[in-house]
Amino acid sequence: MRRGLSFCALPLLLSLASSARGQEKFALQLFHFNVQYVAGGTLGYSLNPDPILDLDNDAIEDLIVTESFAPIVDLFDAHPTWGVDLEMQAYLLDVLAARHPEVLDKLRALAKAGRVEVVSFHYADQLYIAYPEEDWERSQDLVAATFAKHDVPLGRSVFCQEGQAGPALAARLEERGYRTMVWPKNLWSFQHGDAEALPLYQFGNVFLVQGGKGFAYDDGNVTIDVTWTFLDDGELLATGDINPYFPDIFRHHPEEVAAYEADLLALERQGYRIVTVDEYVASIGPLATPAPATPPLLDGTWQPNSTNGVKKWLGGRGVWGAQERDNHVRTLGATAHRELVAAETVASAAGLDARERLDDAWRLLFLGQVSDASGINPFRGEVLYGLSHFTEALRIAREVEREGKAALGLGTMLVDPAGGTASEGSDAGLRGPATDPPLELLVDGGDRQVSQSWELLEPGHWRVAIDFGPGEFTNAAVTFPGEVEDTLALGAALADGVPLDITRADFTFESFHFALPTGWIGLGGGRFVVKDMGAVHLAAEVVRDSGDVTFGDETMAVEDAQHWVFHVFDGTAADAAKLAQTINATRRLVR
Amino acid sequence: MKRLACLLILALGCGSDEETVPAPFAGTLTVELRDRADVALELLEGDALRVTLTASAGYGLVPTGTAMIGNGWVEHFPETDGTLYTARFDGPAQDGLCGDEPVSLALSLHRQGGNATVIGGIACYCGSGVWHGRPVRILRLDGAIPLPPPAE
Numbered sequence: 001m002r003r004g005l006s007f008c009a010l011p012l013l014l015s016l017a018s019s020a021r022g023q024e025k026f027a028l029q030l031f032h033f034n035v036q037y038v039a040g041g042t043l044g045y046s047l048n049p050d051p052i053l054d055l056d057n058d059a060i061e062d063l064i065v066t067e068s069f070a071p072i073v074d075l076f077d078a079h080p081t082w083g084v085d086l087e088m089q090a091y092l093l094d095v096l097a098a099r100h101p102e103v104l105d106k107l108r109a110l111a112k113a114g115r116v117e118v119v120s121f122h123y124a125d126q127l128y129i130a131y132p133e134e135d136w137e138r139s140q141d142l143v144a145a146t147f148a149k150h151d152v153p154l155g156r157s158v159f160c161q162e163g164q165a166g167p168a169l170a171a172r173l174e175e176r177g178y179r180t181m182v183w184p185k186n187l188w189s190f191q192h193g194d195a196e197a198l199p200l201y202q203f204g205n206v207f208l209v210q211g212g213k214g215f216a217y218d219d220g221n222v223t224i225d226v227t228w229t230f231l232d233d234g235e236l237l238a239t240g241d242i243n244p245y246f247p248d249i250f251r252h253h254p255e256e257v258a259a260y261e262a263d264l265l266a267l268e269r270q271g272y273r274i275v276t277v278d279e280y281v282a283s284i285g286p287l288a289t290p291a292p293a294t295p296p297l298l299d300g301t302w303q304p305n306s307t308n309g310v311k312k313w314l315g316g317r318g319v320w321g322a323q324e325r326d327n328h329v330r331t332l333g334a335t336a337h338r339e340l341v342a343a344e345t346v347a348s349a350a351g352l353d354a355r356e357r358l359d360d361a362w363r364l365l366f367l368g369q370v371s372d373a374s375g376i377n378p379f380r381g382e383v384l385y386g387l388s389h390f391t392e393a394l395r396i397a398r399e400v401e402r403e404g405k406a407a408l409g410l411g412t413m414l415v416d417p418a419g420g421t422a423s424e425g426s427d428a429g430l431r432g433p434a435t436d437p438p439l440e441l442l443v444d445g446g447d448r449q450v451s452q453s454w455e456l457l458e459p460g461h462w463r464v465a466i467d468f469g470p471g472e473f474t475n476a477a478v479t480f481p482g483e484v485e486d487t488l489a490l491g492a493a494l495a496d497g498v499p500l501d502i503t504r505a506d507f508t509f510e511s512f513h514f515a516l517p518t519g520w521i522g523l524g525g526g527r528f529v530v531k532d533m534g535a536v537h538l539a540a541e542v543v544r545d546s547g548d549v550t551f552g553d554e555t556m557a558v559e560d561a562q563h564w565v566f567h568v569f570d571g572t573a574a575d576a577a578k579l580a581q582t583i584n585a586t587r588r589l590v591r
Numbered sequence: 592m593k594r595l596a597c598l599l600i601l602a603l604g605c606g607s608d609e610e611t612v613p614a615p616f617a618g619t620l621t622v623e624l625r626d627r628a629d630v631a632l633e634l635l636e637g638d639a640l641r642v643t644l645t646a647s648a649g650y651g652l653v654p655t656g657t658a659m660i661g662n663g664w665v666e667h668f669p670e671t672d673g674t675l676y677t678a679r680f681d682g683p684a685q686d687g688l689c690g691d692e693p694v695s696l697a698l699s700l701h702r703q704g705g706n707a708t709v710i711g712g713i714a715c716y717c718g719s720g721v722w723h724g725r726p727v728r729i730l731r732l733d734g735a736i737p738l739p740p741p742a743e
Contacts, residue, residue: 040731043625044623056623056728331671335673357723360723360724380624380733381731384710384712384732384733387711387733388699388710388711388731388732389729390701391675391699391700391710391711391712392697392729394699394701395677395714396722396723398664399722430670532671534668534673535671559708562703563672589670
């Protein structure tokens with residue numbers, strides 16, 4: 001996806017440029033900026049204290065703005081005929097407003113002129129495909145509010161942190177007024193192999209383009225040449241591929257920007273229009289009919305080959321493996337979700353004026369859900385960034401609950417978010433008497449002591465707790481045996497409660513990792529497994545030609561015991577989805 | 592003050608005839624990966640908690656070298672076997688990110704099961720009695736505070 005690779009396609013495109021028929025040439029560029037690139041800052045990243053390397057959160061954010069973001073804004077400001085997509089979490093606008101207002105002013109002016117499409121789908125760079133839909137809905141509300149507050153037009157195209165994408169985004173884009181999904185080309189090819197891209201695809205009632213994949217299209221009447229000049233971390237272009245983990249050398253190199261500028265000028269001379277994705281889609285409409293539909297697509301991220309799908313964020317070990325705590329980070333994020341949903345319920349039931357407090361806590365949740373707290377290669381500071389934002393969100397939520405409980409005069413409070421009630425009670429359900437295992441799990445705990453305990457909640461519904469004692473091994477895994485069937489049902493991102501049925505034969509991958517935002521996936525034969533995401537939130541590995549599902553963690557802290565909980569459920573996919581929501585999206589809690 | 596006196600007595604290893612007072616449990620945590628904070632958790636009646644925190648570095652927000660005492664709660668999460676320890680500290684102005692304003696310091700620490708590891712932070716809010724909003728900084732904490740042995 002680097003610009004060097006993109007330009008390799010140029011000679012081919014140029015050879016096609018001689019056609020006498022209608023001919024359109026577009027150059028697209030999407031800079032993915034993440035002001036949480038080193039969430040919490042580089043403080044503690046180096047082995048020994050060093051004032052040059054030990055920069056706090058705000059100092060790193062400032063460097064990202066001054067050394068990498070502002071130079072790109074300036075570049076496109078200097079070329080009134082060019083367009084560019086700048087993708088970011090909405091939080092970056094807050095950073096600009098607070099500490100770099102001159103950059104925000106310039107960005108606003110360019111966006112209002114249609115020369116920059118400011119792309120944003122989440123308030124923070126959240127791993128949103130791993131959490132219940134409500135988190136993204138609230139995050140999206142804050143995106144809209146933040147863009148309005150800073151008077152910056154929100155772009156109609158969508159690209160996301162780590163290139164997250166999923167089939168249900170089609171409906172969410174339409175609902176929120178977006179028009180085009182930029183689907184990462186590598187996520188596409190990982191699922192369907194490498195094939196020539198088409199100019200535009202229908203994606204539900206919106207459009208889709210393959211991000212980063214240039215092509216030459218010819219339908220006999222018109223030729224359309226598209227090249228992507230950039231689709232990558234925006235921080236890397238102006239700094240000569242240096243990232244912010246190295247703050248001493250993460251500096252704006254004008255010659256790098258000049259070289260890129262020269263590339264674009266050359267394209268312009270060759271007849272390419274340098275445009276935003278939104279302008280491209282508008283231009284292409286009269287020229288080519290969108291492909292009627294994409295092939296079936298699955299949730300994922302933009303470099304599935306190197307990150308093993310979403311595994312890197314949900315149990316996969318990176319280069320700082322001993323410092324990682326993927327399951328702790330993601331389970332506490334799920335716990336914070338449940339608690340905030342419960343606090344909302346209590347506040348409503350008690351008639352508390354807690355809106356401001358809860359909005360602040362939700363915002364902390366979004367920041368804590370940053371993908372970089374558990375992947376790709378998080379160091380301890382980023383892990384702690386995620387966890388500390390979750391604990392503060394939890395503190396606020398529990399204070400609201402305590403206040404509501406007192407106002408309601410309750411002794412032991414049962415909160416039922418689905419029912420919207422907070423009442424006297426001490427039975428949150430989801431427990432049952434001990435029973436024999438209904439199926440044999442394959443559990444690998446290395447040198448750790450492992451135990452299983454099964455409970456029967458009702459006929460066809462079991463709960464299993466798997467305990468791992470402290471040990472030296474950082475790896476553990478559990479495999480649920482399944483039956484291979486032609487289809488597989490699971491929960492997809494931003495579509496809680498709606499089963500996604502996929503046909504295995506539609507895909508080319510050998511194995512695939514799913515985040516499972518509400519925790520459930522099919523085992524075949526009408527059986528499902530559901531993660532209790534407050535206890536275990538690891539990627540589910542599906543092998544194309546097996547019905548088994550494996551959850552593995554390579555980041556277990558050696559000094560800590562672990563307690564994983566799953567539910568096994570026999571029934572329909574729709575009922576499994578509903579149960580998963582009960583467990584993970586709207587959990588009944590006793591407080 | 593009575594309980595604080597008791598805490599000091601226990602810390603000195605002396606006996607006490609007040610059997611109702613659980614022993615405090617304490618540990619040294621890292622602050623922002625580089626610095627240290629001594630943290631003692633004292634269980635009070637019910638789920639009430641008193642926390643004593645002494646930080647080696649304050650980042651312009653937390654007093655250093657002096658013990659701060661704050662009150663909060665032990666928050667139980669029976670559905671996940673988790674525990675959250677919270678406390679509020681009224682911090683004086685430190686001439687840092689909050690300028691001449693006092694700093695409200697909200698502690699939150701999470702423990703999984705019976706593990707000694709606790710992780711969380713101190714959310715720093717400018718102003719007195721400000722316990723939510725946009726923290727000017729969250730100082731990250733991690734380390735071990737072993738649970739006390741179960742009472743006999």
